[in-house]
Amino acid sequence: MFKYKSPLSRLLEGAGKAKEEETTETEAVAEAQPEQAEQPQPIADFNALRQALAGGNMASDSYEETEDLIPEEQMPEFSEAEKEAVVEAAEEQPAEEPAEPEASSDDQVVTLHLTSADAVEEDTMLAAVAEAATDEAEDIADAPAEPEVVAEIFEAPAPVAEPEEMTEPAPMAELAPEPVAAEPEEAEAPAPAPAPAEDRRSRVKTTFLGFDRADTHVQELIETAEPVAKTESTQQVFPVGWLVVTSGPGRGACVTLTEGLMQIGRNDDQAIQLDFGDTGISRSNHAVIAYDPEDRKSYLGHGGKANLVRLNGKPVLSTTPLSNGDLIRISETSIRFMAFCDDGFDWRDAD
Amino acid sequence: MLATPAYDIALILDTGQRDTQEDAIAARVFDSAGAGYVVIADGMGGHDAGEVASELVISAWRDMMDAQLDGPEPAEGDLLDALPMAAMQANAAVSGHSEDHGVKLGSTLLGMLMLGHRVFWISIGDSPMYLFRDDHLSQINEDHSMAPEIDAQVAQGILTADEARVHPDRNRLTSVIMGSEIPKVDCPETALTLAPSDILVLGSDGLQYLSDPEIGGLIRTNAQSPARDIADALLQALQARNDPDQDNISIAVVKPAGT
Numbered sequence: 001m002f003k004y005k006s007p008l009s010r011l012l013e014g015a016g017k018a019k020e021e022e023t024t025e026t027e028a029v030a031e032a033q034p035e036q037a038e039q040p041q042p043i044a045d046f047n048a049l050r051q052a053l054a055g056g057n058m059a060s061d062s063y064e065e066t067e068d069l070i071p072e073e074q075m076p077e078f079s080e081a082e083k084e085a086v087v088e089a090a091e092e093q094p095a096e097e098p099a100e101p102e103a104s105s106d107d108q109v110v111t112l113h114l115t116s117a118d119a120v121e122e123d124t125m126l127a128a129v130a131e132a133a134t135d136e137a138e139d140i141a142d143a144p145a146e147p148e149v150v151a152e153i154f155e156a157p158a159p160v161a162e163p164e165e166m167t168e169p170a171p172m173a174e175l176a177p178e179p180v181a182a183e184p185e186e187a188e189a190p191a192p193a194p195a196p197a198e199d200r201r202s203r204v205k206t207t208f209l210g211f212d213r214a215d216t217h218v219q220e221l222i223e224t225a226e227p228v229a230k231t232e233s234t235q236q237v238f239p240v241g242w243l244v245v246t247s248g249p250g251r252g253a254c255v256t257l258t259e260g261l262m263q264i265g266r267n268d269d270q271a272i273q274l275d276f277g278d279t280g281i282s283r284s285n286h287a288v289i290a291y292d293p294e295d296r297k298s299y300l301g302h303g304g305k306a307n308l309v310r311l312n313g314k315p316v317l318s319t320t321p322l323s324n325g326d327l328i329r330i331s332e333t334s335i336r337f338m339a340f341c342d343d344g345f346d347w348r349d350a351d
Numbered sequence: 352m353l354a355t356p357a358y359d360i361a362l363i364l365d366t367g368q369r370d371t372q373e374d375a376i377a378a379r380v381f382d383s384a385g386a387g388y389v390v391i392a393d394g395m396g397g398h399d400a401g402e403v404a405s406e407l408v409i410s411a412w413r414d415m416m417d418a419q420l421d422g423p424e425p426a427e428g429d430l431l432d433a434l435p436m437a438a439m440q441a442n443a444a445v446s447g448h449s450e451d452h453g454v455k456l457g458s459t460l461l462g463m464l465m466l467g468h469r470v471f472w473i474s475i476g477d478s479p480m481y482l483f484r485d486d487h488l489s490q491i492n493e494d495h496s497m498a499p500e501i502d503a504q505v506a507q508g509i510l511t512a513d514e515a516r517v518h519p520d521r522n523r524l525t526s527v528i529m530g531s532e533i534p535k536v537d538c539p540e541t542a543l544t545l546a547p548s549d550i551l552v553l554g555s556d557g558l559q560y561l562s563d564p565e566i567g568g569l570i571r572t573n574a575q576s577p578a579r580d581i582a583d584a585l586l587q588a589l590q591a592r593n594d595p596d597q598d599n600i601s602i603a604v605v606k607p608a609g610t
Binding site for chain 2: 302304305306308313314315317318319
């Protein structure tokens with residue numbers, strides 16, 4: 001989480017925070033440094049604020065360097081930076097103010113900038129709250145000034161679910177950004193107020209980032225699945241469609257359809273060879289499939305008086321156009337047709 | 352057929368006012384398999400071709416279905432596949448005859464397979480299949496002629512009912528067995544389940560010189576009678592009409608046994 005904290009927020013921490021928090025955050029700040037250095041805008045913020053705050057405590061060397069690169073005299077020219085600095089300064093006040101009494105009173109600290117629900121949750125936390133509260137305050141101050149920080153938070157959603165216990169100070173530090181998310185969530189979805197803390201936390205963050213939870217299982221799949229080995233060499237076959245055996249012997253087999261007359265049979269010489277053990281399929285020419293580039297459709301025909309083929313259950317007694325998803329049945333074998341060339345695409349289009 | 356026939360079936364074949372009989376009809380019951388079939392073919396073509404076509408269709412059907420039903424413990428999947436297979440064989444036979452003799456010929460096919468109380472059928476052309484159920488007659492197979500489209504034009508107000516009735520294209524078929532592609536085939540996957548009081552009437556379009564309400568009325572009057580009485584009542588009504596253009600007449604009436 002702290003990775004994504006802006007230099008601005010760290011400055012605020014340094015300026016307004018009690019010393020005890022420094023220890024909890026040192027690690028996070030150290031982690032954050034490489035990223036921070038890459039962002040030009042926060043550097044300006046830093047300089048402006050440094051002036052305003054009369055030299056907060058810097059933990060990072062990289063900041064010392066950037067400071068050298070940007071002389072303080074030039075700062076007034078950075079109107080943007082100035083503005084932000086002003087905003088920061090303004091925000092800093094309300095944010096910090098609640099933090100002070102919190103540290104002293106230890107309970108109800110969070111209520112000052114969070115909802116009652118959050119406060120209830122966190123009432124039970126004693127020393128940890130004091131630390132977290134100030135963190136939260138800083139993040140609140142953070143949010144309006146630097147939206148990009150907010151956008152980055154979603155990259156580390158995993159730790160959010162973990163701090164369920166909330167008995168240790170360490171998880172609390174991770175939770176710090178959560179209150180930022182809490183505010184919009186309360187407005188949009190007030191219903192689950194008394195929900196368990198862990199539920200709230202994960203969902204709160206989600207809503208705030210506009211990140212759809214439904215996607216996460218796909219993300220998980222992509223992150224956890226092993227790459228499939230290459231099965232065969234890729235060839236330029238210019239497919240017009242595919243047949244996939246969906247039931248019967250050979251279930252799961254796939255045949256690429258190309259232009260020309262493609263006979264279906266069990267023999268080796270059949271363009272669509274279905275030799276998976278269904279002997280009800282003729283050796284040769286049980287049925288045929290052909291793509292007609294004129295009307296961009298594939299057609300199914302039967303291969304003679306002794307070869308029955310059904311299309312969507314109906315016997316095929318004449319050449320019949322195939323539609324995407326059509327089910328072809330030959331003997332005990334069911335095959336689904338998927339079109340590639342159709343009204344939307346034909347290989348001639350690309351020429 | 353001998354002990355406890357599962358179906359009460361009556362067949363009638365009449366030439367009507369035509370010189371030749373181009374219709375053909377057949378039925379058979381397989382007591383051991385609890386099955387039976389009825390098949391009607393309405394042939395067309397110059398010279399003798401119509402007779403030949405309907406005979407080719409009937410014999411293709413019989414060959415296919417008899418081979419299945421006479422076999423030991425016929426598999427239901429094979430029996431159901433036999434319906435379109437019979438149509439394909441018939442089409443191949445018609446094609447062969449057409450090529451050998453250089454004539455154009457064709458035929459409808461209305462084949463019905465009964466497995467217990469379940470009824471399957473294949474229909475190509477305009478030979479009608481009626482179900483009389485709950486005092487109401489309805490045609491349950493597709494009509495592969497221009498008649499449905501012409502009647503639709505009546506519904507849209509494009510034609511009057513009288514214009515539609517005598518429309519020259521009314522009996523033009525949109526699908527038929529004539530040795531080439533068969534554009535339309537009515538062969539439902541799911542069975543019609545017969546109730547004990549149901550009556551099935553199959554025919555060639557010669558039966559339709561009676562209107563549907565007339566056919567329904569005659570069945571209603573004779574609903575409690577054996578199948579042959581119902582069939583006979585229909586034939587007598589057609590003969591009483593004495594239409595000089597009366598086409599060949601095929602009629603099959605099927606009642607589940609025990610009613």
